[in-house]
Amino acid sequence: MHRFIIVPMNIVLSGGCACGSIRYRSGVVAITDDLQVSGTPSTYSVRGSSGQSTTRSFCGGCGSPLFTRSEANPQFTSIRFPSLDDASAFAPMLDIWTSSAQPWVCLDAKLPHFAESPQPPG
Numbered sequence: 001m002h003r004f005i006i007v008p009m010n011i012v013l014s015g016g017c018a019c020g021s022i023r024y025r026s027g028v029v030a031i032t033d034d035l036q037v038s039g040t041p042s043t044y045s046v047r048g049s050s051g052q053s054t055t056r057s058f059c060g061g062c063g064s065p066l067f068t069r070s071e072a073n074p075q076f077t078s079i080r081f082p083s084l085d086d087a088s089a090f091a092p093m094l095d096i097w098t099s100s101a102q103p104w105v106c107l108d109a110k111l112p113h114f115a116e117s118p119q120p121p122g
Helices: none
Strands: 013-016 023-026 035-038 042-047 053-058 065-070 077-079
Touching: none
Parallel strands: none
Antiparallel strands: 013 023, 023 035, 042 053, 053 065, 065 077
């Protein structure tokens, strides 16, 4: 069973790269249509485990990683938490890609673990 948590729309996240060239705001954590970005991130695409393209966005000026989007689930954008202005209100909800974790990584036994990315319902 997969669990997905939707962040309420009244929470506004903001963040950007280390040099300030790129800023973003989002009313919902990872819904692509709700993400507002100022500046133009650079992108790099790779073939994901699904066989479809995964695009990583980053600041072309300082290299700060910002977002990841996948053709497999285009309605979601993964926001890189280190790029948030204030990430203190968030805590991990799950561990993904545990199949590639190094032996020294300490996983929280209270969190659900997924060997790869969990699939959305439906």
